[in-house]
Amino acid sequence: MSIQFKNEDSKKVYEQFLTSLETRLKGLKKSDRIEIQKELSSHIYESMNSSEDKPELEKLLGSIEKLGSLDDITQPIVADYMIRYAGSTLNPTVLLNAFAANKGRSVQRFVIGGLLIVFSILTLTFVMVSLLKLFRPDMGLYIGRNVFVLGTVDRQTQAKEILGYWIIPIAGVLTVLLLWMASRTLKFITREK
């Protein structure tokens, strides 16, 4: 249930408020977005009712101002929501969103997140090479003196392919491991000290 206004300008201000709130809550389930919207509307309503006898628009603007920055309210809510959701899924999009929502929580956490990104790139390369190996058998993991290549090497390079077709199941295992680590890491880097 939304607030009923008599004044057209008040209606517009309130609608603008709801639109900016909606934009900031993108990524949350509809039911959660409605819940937050309802609660903040209820807050504004109560705040307006307890204000002195002023024109409706003035009361509304005052209540929105006293509520504070919408970013300060919604960012922690969205970040917490993403963590809870990411902790229960291995969906890469959800995990990425959760990292984005929690960026900048501290240097230590940022470094751990960075290491995870490096591991993600390595895993992604393994996956790409293993997929290409189905069409180009010379693709693989080559190791030799001063050589570590994921891909192909020319014949003169003194390197030996070490995994052969095993690179395909290993890429699969690495992917599952990566998603699991991402989920665990998220819980660690976002926990409050």
Place this chain on the structure above:
Amino acid sequence: MKIQEPDFILKWQSQVKKGLLEYIILLVLDIKTCYGYELIQEIETRTHLELAEGTIYPLLNRLKAENLVKSKWVEMDRSIPRKYYEVTLKGKEYKKKMKNYLADLQTSFNKLEK
């Protein structure tokens, strides 16, 4: 006339306040069940803390996710519904732990100041 504190002290006070807000919310909600706006008024009246009103909502959300408070919507006769919060048993238990921790901290401060 209120004396203006130096910036450093104001920042420190703001950090302390922020750190204690979850405890304060549990304290107030243990005294009475409140809806968001009412909770802010209670905090301001009982503690003289000035808050940006919206700051309590992310905290209430987190306390609820941790099962320290629970909420329910109550339909009102002549106004829009209110979401009331109350402390759970786990919340009461955690509030006690926080109280003990603060008491220990105060003892340590007293020793340091001697």
